[in-house]
Amino acid sequence: MSETLAVGAPESPQRPPRPTGRPSNRLRLARLRDLALVPPIIALLIYGYTLKPDVFLTKSYLVDTVLKYQTELALVVLAEALVLIVGKFDLSLESVVGIAPAVAVFLVVGQTSMLGAPWPTWTVLPVALAFGALIGVFNGLLVVRFKLSAFIVTLAMLIALRGLQLAIVGGATISNLANRIPTIDNLGSLRILTIPLSIWIVVLAFAVGVVVLGYTRFGRSIYAVGGNPDAARAAGIRVERVIWVTFIVAGALAALAGLMLSARLGSVAANQGNGMIFTVFAAAVIGGISLDGGKGSLVGALTGVVLLGLIQNVLTLAQVKPDQIQAVNGLVILVALVLARLTSGKAQD
């Protein structure tokens, strides 16, 4: 129990508590924490500019060479951030990125007559989302109902789904999708106000996420459950339901990310999404999401994604050899973690 006593709050019942002063500071500080990654982002922009002054800071370069390649990652980070804040883990999201579009595309263009295939091409989007959500339902079932560890459940799910995807795609790649499926074509190449649709989707998803987490009962329940599930339960919050719904939403978001990735590449590869989860966790944690639950913001997570994207791009510009880039990338992530820890001033959980 803390026995410290705030100066602004003398423990004497005669004096009323002071309503102002520190809270605004505290709020400002909380916002600052969200923006802790802005200085390194600016530094990277400047560094990139010195490397390629003619194009780096142009809109077309930043949009088409940097941000466009981070859209799928951003959505999966959003999904993982929700699961982490509610106090759980979901490793299987990266396999959903592969399996959801694989299943949806397979039912439309695959060499099969299962389930009345081929299905009409418009079903790609709803089928992918539904499949992602279904994985979430199953993860939630095992974690909430059977009270298994989320870490190990979703790890097993990851392995199982990877295998399933190999079976469906058959080790090859389903390609040339843009010509065959209009939804995929639009996702991959449609632009609104010269900005790719995928970037709009990410912006919209994060905007909705910020509003839901900050200003709805469900969003605040996610923080309460992640911060102290027993207290949340005693306050009448349906803890199990909140966790379950979070898993389902995360699954659907990862499926959408998968579809966007397939659209950008025009294909579904057998290993789509493979290894992505490590970057996802790195971005979330750098962005200030606590692995212990109950802490972190989506804005912070988004800056984490942008930072990682810039790092990758600048490394390429700096002509780091392709066979070394992964090692350098890992080191840079470690440095970023240390910096994030120092700027936030608190131990990382």
Place this chain on the structure above:
Amino acid sequence: MVDDESRPVVEAIGIAKRFGPTVALADGSLTVLPGETHALVGRNGAGKSTLVGVLTGLLKPDAGQVRFAGRPAPPLGDRVAWRRQVACVYQKPSVVGELSVAENLFLDRQPRGRFGLLSRSRLRRAATDLLESWSVPVDPATPAKELTVEQRQLVEIAGALSHGARFVILDEPTAQLEARAIARLFDRLTGLQQQGVTFLFISHHLPEIYEICQRVTVFRDARHIVTAPVAELDHARLVEAMIGDAHGLVQVGQDRPPVPDEAEPVLTLDAVGVPDVTEPIDLTIRRGEIVGVAGSAASGKRQFAEAVVGLRPRTGQVRVAGVTVKPASVPAALRAGIGYLPADRNADGFVPGLSVAENATMTVADRLGPAGVVLPKRRDARGRQAIADLDVHTAGPHQPVGELSGGNAQKVVMARALARDPRILVLVHPTVGVDVRSKESLLGVVDAETRAGRGALLVSDELDDLRVCDRVVVMVAGRVVAEHGRGWDEATLVAEIEGIGEKHV
């Protein structure tokens, strides 16, 4: 080295410590003489924990000095030297639950055998010797997590003594113990004292201080107030020193009007039982009535309350103002009009990282805006209202509850229980671990809210809490064994709680 005998074991002189803008300790002084048991008392926030942190070398004071037996304290980094001087047994266990008692006692200094490898048999022998030499009746092979609170404290004391320290700080050692265990602990402490061990004893429970301590030091508002032999500082003067004015003991609810017989029942329990814990219990609480439930930790009174609020499965029927409540559902109980304050605020009372306003409105999140939306303005307004109504001392509705002192955090939990305007309050240990003034203010809230027409079921071990009640029922081993109106006799009630009284019902 002039005679070490008369030199103070520990001396703290003018200790000051700030945490950012927070003054935790302004002028902390303490002198503990060899062989005495010295009490350190003060309300929550008086600076006791900070002083303990400085005395154990875990916190670096901004100003002031600590001396052990006349010599300056070792440098902060030298943990081994500190452990030779002083040890602290905290309320929270500081043992590794998965390891055995023996391994815990010799963590990081395990006896070695052949080839420099650890020797299990030597470890076991060393632990047995150590426990025997301080007469601690615990098998060293027991996993630490299986120890009772009492055993765990004795093991930690023995471990502290084995490092060479003869000065042990006990931080509220009796808070989680039952009366008989407390008596045994005190016997043990007296025995150790005779063997030359000096204790600094921190407690919220003042009678214990007169029972076991020779001198007492009072802290208030981050300062040393007085040090005196307990015989020279009677109960009223001790409390006065703690709270700063002659405020006396808790007087809340002395003038409660009798509950009229025709008052309608707000909570009716028909044969409500908790499987494997309690027998079916019948109980009716009327409008404006506070019914206390007393009993030992093993009586099942806490589980009984948790079943009423829907946290546990139960048998029987619960009705609030005549309407049957669905079992094992907290949301259903909330909707029916049951407000709940849990037994352990740190475990299930509040979410430490969330703000005062957010915690206080957690039970009414559906009323903070349309269609599941939470409007921060409305939430903060309700938060401010709760802060004003319950006199919560906080920097404002946005301060995380984890930063508040125990008493103020408990007021936030009380606000959460009251937020839905419940017909009946179920309160479990509402004043545990809070200072005298917070206690008065929390009980005052219960008093005022029931006068306004609510009913209350108050489960507590504290006689002060039970004094507020209009009726008190006593539970032993899952059964109600006695019931008292106002003006019950302390000795009778305690005897019944301990299962040694006559059975009335």
